[in-house]
Amino acid sequence: QKEVEQDPGPLSVPEGAIVSLNCTYSNSAFQYFMWYRQYSRKGPELLMYTYSSGNKEDGRFTAQVDKSSKYISLFIRDSQPSDSATYLCAMSPAPGGGADGLTFGKGTHLIIQP
Amino acid sequence: ETGVTQSPTHLIKTRGQQVTLRCSSQSGHNTVSWYQQALGQGPQFIFQYYREEENGRGNFPPRFSGLQFPNYSSELNVNALELDDSALYLCASSLWSQETQYFGPGTRLLVL
Numbered sequence: 001q002k003e004v005e006q007d008p009g010p011l012s013v014p015e016g017a018i019v020s021l022n023c024t025y026s027n028s029a030f031q032y033f034m035w036y037r038q039y040s041r042k043g044p045e046l047l048m049y050t051y052s053s054g055n056k057e058d059g060r061f062t063a064q065v066d067k068s069s070k071y072i073s074l075f076i077r078d079s080q081p082s083d084s085a086t087y088l089c090a091m092s093p094a095p096g097g098g099a100d101g102l103t104f105g106k107g108t109h110l111i112i113q114p
Numbered sequence: 115e116t117g118v119t120q121s122p123t124h125l126i127k128t129r130g131q132q133v134t135l136r137c138s139s140q141s142g143h144n145t146v147s148w149y150q151q152a153l154g155q156g157p158q159f160i161f162q163y164y165r166e167e168e169n170g171r172g173n174f175p176p177r178f179s180g181l182q183f184p185n186y187s188s189e190l191n192v193n194a195l196e197l198d199d200s201a202l203y204l205c206a207s208s209l210w211s212q213e214t215q216y217f218g219p220g221t222r223l224l225v226l
Contacts, residue, residue: 041202043120043219043220046214046216046217049213088157090156096210096213097147097162097170097215100170101159101160101172102215104156104157106154106156
């Protein structure tokens with residue numbers, strides 16, 4: 001079993017829909033949770049960062065962490081074609097990754113249809 | 115404020131050769147991490163450098179080595195290249211103990 005599981009998709013939704021992206025993990029030491037967006041052949045771009053359990057909202061994006069279920073989510077409201085990209089969840093036991101670095105999921109390929 | 119930059123953008127090598135990839139940290143950042151991202155996979159942690167010393171290492175063999183310089187820029191060296199080393203190599207910078215890492219655009223390495 002991988003430490004972080006993420007459905008690779010592709011996930012295709014119509015423009016304007018609410019998108020839900022999820023990851024599950026097995027390492028209970030993870031305390032820091034991130035979502036990155038990666039366009040084709042580019043480096044990952046940080047979208048959201050959350051410490052421990054709870055919700056965080058930034059514009060059209062909401063990140064949720066449920067440590068009791070070892071489950072994290074990213075919601076995108078009013079999705080736009082420009083949101084089409086691969087979304088990577090990442091997590092670590094220490095801030096900045098620490099000596100173990102960030103552990104990533106495989107990424108979910110999201111397609112927003114105009 | 116400049117972001118993380120990496121060079122070269124693309125590189126083609128043959129099996130058995132050696133390669134050096136370079137990274138300049140985001141302004142003000144003193145910690146650099148390197149990741150390998152194979153096609154269709156998430157990035158895998160190679161190692162992290164802080165104060166010019168390796169601070170942590172993922173599951174990569176010793177032929178993957180690195181350096182960090184006093185200006186916080188960094189190099190990743192890979193010896194005895196194998197076909198499976200073909201990947202996007204990502205550099206990420208942060209402030210020590212800062213919660214987040216910021217990634218560069220990556221260097222795409224192809225080993226033939």
